[in-house]
Amino acid sequence: MDRIILGHIVTPGETIENGWIGIQGGVIAAIGAGTPPAAAEIFDATGSYVMPGVVDGQTHAGSYGGLPGIESTTRSAIAGGVTTIVDMPYDNPAPLNTVERLREKVAAIEALAHCDVALYGTVMPNQGTGDIAPLIEEGVVAFKISSFESSPTRFPRITADQTHAILSALAETDIPLGLHNEDQEIVRAGIAAAKAAGREGIGAHSDSRPIAAEMTSSAAFFELGAATDAHAHVVHFSTARGLELTEQYRAMGHRTTGETCVHYLVLDPNEHGEALGARMKVNPPIRPDARDGLWNEILEDRVAFVSSDHSSWPIDNKFTPSIFDAGAGVPGLETLLPSFFTEAEQRGFDAPGLTAAQLCERPAKFFGLWPQKGGLRPGADADITIFTPGEHVWDSAKAHDDLNWSPFDGHHFAGRVTRTYLRGELAWDGTAVLNAPGAGTYARRGFSRWFD
Ligand SMILES: [Zn+2]
Numbered sequence: 050m051d052r053i054i055l056g057h058i059v060t061p062g063e064t065i066e067n068g069w070i071g072i073q074g075g076v077i078a079a080i081g082a083g084t085p086p087a088a089a090e091i092f093d094a095t096g097s098y099v100m101p102g103v104v105d106g107q108t109h110a111g112s113y114g115g116l117p118g119i120e121s122t123t124r125s126a127i128a129g130g131v132t133t134i135v136d137m138p139y140d141n142p143a144p145l146n147t148v149e150r151l152r153e154k155v156a157a158i159e160a161l162a163h164c165d166v167a168l169y170g171t172v173m174p175n176q177g178t179g180d181i182a183p184l185i186e187e188g189v190v191a192f193k194i195s196s197f198e199s200s201p202t203r204f205p206r207i208t209a210d211q212t213h214a215i216l217s218a219l220a221e222t223d224i225p226l227g228l229h230n231e232d233q234e235i236v237r238a239g240i241a242a243a244k245a246a247g248r249e250g251i252g253a254h255s256d257s258r259p260i261a262a263e264m265t266s267s268a269a270f271f272e273l274g275a276a277t278d279a280h281a282h283v284v285h286f287s288t289a290r291g292l293e294l295t296e297q298y299r300a301m302g303h304r305t306t307g308e309t310c311v312h313y314l315v316l317d318p319n320e321h322g323e324a325l326g327a328r329m330k331v332n333p334p335i336r337p338d339a340r341d342g343l344w345n346e347i348l349e350d351r352v353a354f355v356s357s358d359h360s361s362w363p364i365d366n367k368f369t370p371s372i373f374d375a376g377a378g379v380p381g382l383e384t385l386l387p388s389f390f391t392e393a394e395q396r397g398f399d400a401p402g403l404t405a406a407q408l409c410e411r412p413a414k415f416f417g418l419w420p421q422k423g424g425l426r427p428g429a430d431a432d433i434t435i436f437t438p439g440e441h442v443w444d445s446a447k448a449h450d451d452l453n454w455s456p457f458d459g460h461h462f463a464g465r466v467t468r469t470y471l472r473g474e475l476a477w478d479g480t481a482v483l484n485a486p487g488a489g490t491y492a493r494r495g496f497s498r499w500f501d
Pocket of ligand 1: 137
């Protein structure tokens with residue numbers, strides 16, 4: 050073996066206490082309990098959890114800084130134990146909707162990335178479906194559209210008829226179509242009503258984008274998915290109700306899935322809104338009293354996976370007099386694993402097992418990256434995260450994302466990421482990111498399927 054790591058080895062379905070994992074040639078060679086085989090190097094992480102590298106299923110690396118944003122985003126990922134990001138297509142100034150743009154982005158990944166990067170593609174208004182098959186051929190893992198216009202040129206609204214056409218084009222494939230799920234007219238009317246009433250703080254944010262906006266958009270989308278027999282995926286449900294709807298469609302035999310993000314599981318405007326204000330503004334909004342229901346959905350296996358929805362907005366974008374002018378989205382790659390693990394542990398759940406399932410195994414399977422990614426098993430890439438228990442207070446001044454703000458500042462986490470290996474190479478040692486830009490590579494969609 051090139052390298053042996055000792056610790057609690059979190060494998061799919063089972064944590065081996067005081068076990069070992071052996072790495073050879075960048076892949077996992079063997080896993081076991083008891084005396085390990087001989088190796089050139091032994092790293093003793095006894096007492097720590099040795100986990101699969103996190104696969105973050107929803108990252109926005111280039112929404113602000115464009116393709117150069119890949120460097121700081123993936124540097125932050127590696128420091129957070131994230132070894133693969135699945136990056137969204139809404140890059141600044143133009144989204145990934147053609148093979149030409151895909152190739153530009155892949156070139157940027159190969160030059161700049163500290164972790165592996167899989168890619169979403171999109172379809173722009175009136176584009177037609179002719180670019181979908183070539184993008185699949187080039188390895189995109191999914192497509193994403195929005196029912197709400199965040200930006201006319203970068204993040205536009207796709208109408209129901211075009212959504213229908215895109216789903217039809219994807220129906221014969223395993224490729225999901227992800228939806229940003231908010232109804233345009235309900236949201237715009239809600240914002241106008243809040244402004245007219247003089248309500249422009251974070252408390253008005255959730256009311257202005259009510260659950261009805263999320264649910265009508267999601268229900269219409271699932272119905273189009275059912276009509277075309279395609280895989281319809283909602284990328285962020287903020288309440289359990291959305292996941293219950295997903296389950297009903299699945300029970301009828303349709304390929305529907307729903308995802309949630311870690312901030313919906315950890316934050317509540319009633320508890321954190323006053324201190325955080327726009328620092329917790331995301332769309333759809335973080336709802337009051339939604340956390341218990343969402344955790345229950347996770348325990349019921351009705352959440353496809355949990356993601357960070359990391360957005361690379363500088364804090365200036367949040368300092369606006371009105372909540373409605375502040376940018377939506379929060380940084381979250383370095384806090385994804387610790388915040389999820391901590392909340393799961395505080396709720397009395399199997400935190401290592403749930404973390405490995407929701408942040409690693411399930412997203413890898415979902416995006417066709419399993420079994421190469423997402424699980425500690427022989428033959429898989431040696432993408433490994435070491436999570437060391439012990440109270441750790443998050444301080445975004447020490448983050449690696451060049452953003453240095455976070456809604457989790459001051460949170461007491463139950464541990465920290467003390468090492469990250471990318472394909473067998475030590476990339477983060479708990480203090481510094483050691484690998485060079487370009488050590489990460491483009492991760493094409495493989496063969497794992499979510500629905501059989
Ligand atoms: Zn997102």
